[in-house]
Structures are given as C-alpha cells and as structure tokens.
Amino acid sequence: MSADSIRGSAADRAMTRRPPPPRDAGPPAAPWLAAILDGADEAILVLDADDRVLAAGHAAARLFDRAQDRIVGQPAAGLIDGAAIAEFRGRAPADSSQPFARRVGRSGAATADLTLRIVAGDGDRGHLVCFLREIPSLREIPGAEAAHGERGAAIDPVTxxxxxxxxxxxxxxxxxxxxxxxxxxxxxxxxxxxxxxxxxxxxxxxxxxxxxxxxxxxxxxxxxxxxxxxxxxxxxxxxxxxxxxxxxxxxxxxxxxxxxxxxxxxxxxxxxxxxxxxxxxxxxxxxxxxxxxxxxxxxxxxxxxAALRTLHHDRLEIETALHQALRSRSGEVSAAYQPVYDLRTGMAAGCEALARWHHPTRGDVPPATFVPIAENAGLVGLLGEHVCRLAARALAGWNRGRARQGEPPAFVSINLSARQFADPALVERLQRILGEAPVEPAQVQLELTESCLLGPGNEALATLERLRRLGFTLYIDDFGVGYSNFSYLQQLPLDGLKIDRSFVGAMTTSPRAFDIVRMIIELAHGMNLPVVAEGIENLETCAALRRLDCDFVQGLLLGAPGPNGPAAGVHPLLAQPAG
CATH class of the missing domain: 3.30.70.270 (Reverse transcriptase/Diguanylate cyclase domain)
Incomplete structure (x- = not known):
C-alpha cells in the first residue's frame, strides 16, 4: 500500500474532524525560526503533513486577531479556506516547484480578502510554508468586492x-x-x-x-x-x-x-x-x-x-504593413549580403544575410526600426524564415557559378533569434527551406545570440546537436556582451565565435577593448574555434586583427551589405599584410 493511500488525499485530511492537540504538545520553534517569523511583514504559517500549524509569527497573530499560542496546533482550515492548500497538496510532483498563489478568505468568511502563496518546506515530512497578505483595498473600498466577480478572478496566480x-x-x-x-x-x-x-x-x-x-x-x-x-x-x-x-x-x-x-x-x-x-x-x-x-x-x-499616441499609431501601421509584406511575399522585404573575408587569403569566404525592407510609400525602413517591431509583434520568426529562404536560393546560385569557375563553395551566415531557436519545429523548417533551394547544410552558418543557449535543462544542447549532425556550422554572435558565459564553450557543440562590433570598433583607441578582443581570440583558438570580427571600418583595425591572428573579418571598410554575393579574387585592401 502506498504512502498516499495510507495518508489519504489532502482534501480528505481537511474534512476529517480531529480533536485539537494540546497547544504545548509540539516542540517550540527554534530561536532563528521564531526571529524570521516574527520579523516578517507577511503573515507566515508553517504547516505539518496534516496541515496543522507548527509555527506562526506576529504578523499572523495580527492578521487573525488572536495570540500566537492560539494559532499553533490548530488546523489551517480553521484559519483560512483549506481548498487552496488541498489544491497545492494535490499537484503532481513535477509541478511542486512551480509558483503557487491564490486569493483566499478567512475560514467561514464570504469575502476572499487574502493572497496566499505556498511553497514546499521539508519534502520528506510534508511541511508547507504559507505566506499571507491582506488585500486592504477589497475591505476598505466600497463596491470593490462586487467589481471583482467570482473569487480569484482578479488575482494573478503567479505573483x-x-x-x-x-x-x-x-x-x-x-x-x-x-x-x-x-x-x-x-x-x-x-x-x-x-x-x-x-x-x-x-x-x-x-x-x-x-x-x-x-x-x-x-x-x-x-x-x-x-x-x-x-x-x-x-x-x-x-x-x-x-x-x-x-x-x-x-x-x-x-x-x-x-x-x-x-x-x-x-x-x-x-x-x-x-x-x-x-x-x-x-x-x-x-x-x-x-x-x-x-x-x-x-x-x-x-x-x-499626447505625442506618444502618434508614435504608437505609427508603430502599429509599420507592424501591419510588415505583416502584410511578409504574408504576401510581395518582394518588399529582401535580403542584403555583407561579405566575410578570410584574413589569411584576403578572399571572400561567404556573406552574412541581413533583412531589408523597402515600403511602397515610406521608402527604405531602417532595420533598427522594423526589426524591434517584428520582435515585439511576434513576427521575428516569420521574418527570419523569409530571409533564410531568400539567402538559401541566392547561395545556391552563387555556388553554381563558383563551381563553374573552379572556386570553392561560399557560405551564407543567417541570424537566429532566441524565439526562432526555441521553436520546436526549427530543424524541420531549416531542412525544408534548404531542400527547396537546394543547399547543403554545411554551406549555412547559423549565428545564435548567447541568450539562445540558456534554455531549460538540455533543450538547447539537444537542438544544437541535431543541427550539428545535419552539417550546419554554429557560431555565437555578438560574443562578449550579454551573459558572457564562457562555460558553454566547452559544453556545447559550437564551431566559432563572432566578436561584438562594440569591442572591435574601439580596439585601436581603447586598450581595454583591445585586450578583450585579444583574450577572446586566444580563448577561441585554444579551443580550436575560428573567430569572426565584425564592424571593420578602418585599416588600423584590420591590421590589428591580423596581428592578433583573427580568422575572418567583415565591415563597411571591406564591403557594405548589398544584393550580390561574395566577389571573386583577393580584396585590394587585404592583398598585402597591413601595417
């Protein structure tokens, strides 16, 4: 017979009538626990496995208008509505650590004027810790209770x-x-x-x-x-x-x-x-x-x-227009390609695909305007998929031409947002898009922000491993900012790093930025990971990166984003070692 069948359900325990034990039957609370209970602003009740009060603080005494020794030893159902406690007891073990909050009332009262949060205390003994706060507005504001409707309808269950x-x-x-x-x-x-x-x-x-x-x-x-x-x-x-x-x-x-x-x-x-x-x-x-x-x-x-309303309406118009452009595939949203150069050979190895939008009446809408709107409106997945499809088709055409000229295939780099990476259908979407082009996964470099890698459990690792098995190349974008968690470089199947442009752009004027870039390159090379530096805008930066043995570079100095793929031959500025 299981322990649950011996103890019975929480609801059964709440309904069973038992004579209250003597109030001095339990051991006194430890001094440190008493200090916590008495010093807390919230009313705290510590319950045993039978939902009787083991300990209570001064705030609980004030809330229930009775002395602490008249609370300890009493059934919790004699103080508050026991249904919420029974609900918590009845949750599946996997949900036991989820936030739990309910609106409840005092025992026998018609008004639910308290917020209750419950956390599991000692799992082996079945102890619970209940945190209670009064909702003064419901007691003090005439008519507020009626406006709330049924119990709990106006309370957020998480907080x-x-x-x-x-x-x-x-x-x-x-x-x-x-x-x-x-x-x-x-x-x-x-x-x-x-x-x-x-x-x-x-x-x-x-x-x-x-x-x-x-x-x-x-x-x-x-x-x-x-x-x-x-x-x-x-x-x-x-x-x-x-x-x-x-x-x-x-x-x-x-x-x-x-x-x-x-x-x-x-x-x-x-x-x-x-x-x-x-x-x-x-x-x-x-x-x-x-x-x-x-x-x-x-x-x-x-x-x-009042100007904010105009700004808001303008954003709504942009959001609607972007949604229509993506759904209709009218050609308004396109991809521009910025070349990525191999510093050792001076030749373009591939391109990064970037979203561009030309609106019929607004003209060119800056990415800094429409990308955040797409993210807030939940359109970033649709936008990313559209750009990925355009880039795959373009890459297929470039590489057919390069093969005829006896050149190695180029790659295209595609950015994935955290929302895209969290999509369970991501891998299947990418496979379908590349199959339509057709393009081999080995020719596609996926750039992920560091936030993509902080998923729960092993989900991020499982997704990365699936992509890696299919042949995709996986890079961390904007490395050095955000969470900057170096441990995942060992734990996750990554192929390279892209250093954030904020460090690259400042490395010739800021010794600190230079040291950060040098450290990232040395760290990556120590783990056999190549490095891309983005944001190259002058020859001094390019020369400094070459001295640090950086692998790949991209930036306005070497080529702005445009409609064409990687050019053949050595870039004039990279033909001779700089400096």
Missing part, C-alpha cells in the same frame, strides 16, 4: 498580485465613480525590457519564479494608498496618489539595482517605466501609462504626452 482586471476594478471603485478623478492620482506602469527573450531562454518554470521574485520586491516598494498589480506577461503597474508620481517611479526603478536569484541563476532585469496622470477612465489612464513605458526600450522613466 499573488491583482491582475489587470483586478487593478481596473479597484481603480474604478476607488477613484472613478463616473467623475473625473482627483488631479493628484497617477498610474505608473513598469515593463521588463527583454524579459520575453530571457523567459524563452531560461524556461517557463524559472521565468515564473523570477516574476514572483520581482513581485515580492515590488511589494516592499509600494506605500499605503497604492495598488500594485501584474497587468501583462512582463508588466506591472502601481495606481495611487499617496506620493508624487516621480517618487513612486524612482522607488520602483531602484528595486532593480540588485540582481534577482532564481535557482542557480542570477539575473539583472531592466525596467522601463511610464507615468500617466488622471484620465477620463481607469482604462485610459492604464493605456497611457503603458504607452509611456514602452516608448523607450531602456532603463528609463517617461511621462506620458
């Missing part, structure tokens, strides 16, 4: 905060009873820049835990009179008027000065913050704050102004 609907309901009840709100009311929205790519890389579980950590830190920032909510996948908001809007925004920004630790990883997050004043409705105020926080993708604090 335990109000969700978008909950925030709007509380704002409506508190400050928008049909009239224009007070002028000192403000709404501050916070967007985590690049979180979607990071979450794709580290996995759903770690991403959820990271969001829960962000919420916990933001809870310590808000002041009485403010409402904190999670309003989107990577967005939070604070509504209130207890302090100046700028003071609130700066406090939120400071909350990200220190990194967040999740599991074995440490992550720095970048907030973009937008501030909106009162508006005709809660929805308008929230929309204005979101526009402000997304106007600049960087560590900024921006106040809403």
């Amino acid at each position: 335990g905060l109000a969700n978008r609907a909950g925030l709007l309901a509380q704002m409506q009840a508190a400050s928008y009873p049909g009239a224009v709100p007070p002028s000192d009311l403000h709404l501050t929205a916070l967007h985590l820049v690049g979180f979607d790519v990071l979450a794709t890389s580290i996995g759903r579980r770690a991403g959820g835990l990271l969001l829960a950590e962000v919420a916990a830190r933001l809870r310590d920032v808000v002041v009485p009179g403010e409402i904190l909510a999670r309003i989107g996948e990577a967005e939070f908001a604070v509504a209130g008027g207890g302090r100046a809007a700028t003071d609130c925004a700066e406090a939120l920004h400071r909350a990200f000065d220190e990194p967040f630790a999740v599991g074995r990883g440490t992550y720095y997050l970048t907030p973009a913050i937008g501030i909106a004043p009162h508006a005709a409705s809660a929805e308008d105020a929230l929309a204005d704050a979101e526009l402000a926080c997304r106007a600049d993708q960087g560590p900024t604090i921006r106040h809403f102004d």
